[in-house]
Amino acid sequence: MSGQPASVAGANAQVAGGKVVAGGDGVRRLAWLTGVSTAALGLAAFAVISLGRSLITMTYLNVKFFDQVDPFSRAVSYYVFVDQARRLFTATLFTVVLATIAVLAGIRWIGIRLGGPTVVFFGVWCVSLTLCAIFPTDDAPTIQSASGMIHQIAGASLFVSLPLAGSALAYRLRAYPGWERVARIVRRTSLIAAGLALSYLIARLPDLYPSLVFVDFFDARGISGLIQRVLFGLEIVVLMILAVRLLEACAVKMRDRRRRTRAIAGSTP
DSSP: OTTSOHHHHHHTOOEETTEEOTTSHHHHHHHHHHHHHHHHHHHHHHHHHHHHHHHHHHHHHHHHTTTTSOTTTSOGGGGGGSHHHHHHHHHHHHHHHHHHHHHHHHHHHTTOOOOHHHHHHHHHHHHHHHHHHHSOOOSSSSOOSHHHHHHHHHHHHHHHHHHHHHHHHHHHHTTSTTOHHHHHHHHHHHHHHHHHHHHHHHHHHHHHOTTSOOOGGGOOGGGHHHHHHHHHHHHHHHHHHHHHHHHHHHHHHHHHHHHHHHHHHHHOO
């Protein structure tokens, strides 16, 4: 092996007929890493497509069923009471859950450590979305059933948890080369989402606690539905930003590893 590049010697490549055999440790490792990148690439692609479809579906629901569910004053949860919208809305919530899991799995697979707070907050987000899909809200401004209570608690949890999850993940991502810009964008977007989440919760207080007295000037129920839609859309955008960056990172890693594999094969006599 004297005279070969150090990378080839270090790879411990086995040669047969002038070609690298899969039994070489270096090539085997590169093949395994390429497989991991391919899997992460698939997860990222699934997430991008799913999140894009979710945004399109929510936009469709807002336009198509404008007369049945006022997008300015009524929450998206009321789509479950419209026959043609119920399945689309419920499917969208489950799709966002799956896309979130795909993004996190892909990020972890390429070697980025998520950290405990990130996992917990994203876990709350996914569980809350699932509960909102399973337990419909009450067809009334106030809570009137156990299902409605679960839905309201889960809804409040999901709108708060995603901004916290985004901020926690952004803190981790800033330590990884190539992810610094995304970390800044995710952090800033999460802060905006946190402000919208607080605004929405305040706007819902008169309905949740009708016994309290609110000054008309601070009564934002007329635009609470709009605030919620912008918030939910922004939270999906946060996930989309992560998914797109993951897709790019996986593609770059795959190209680099294929180039390295060809280099090892080409350097072997």
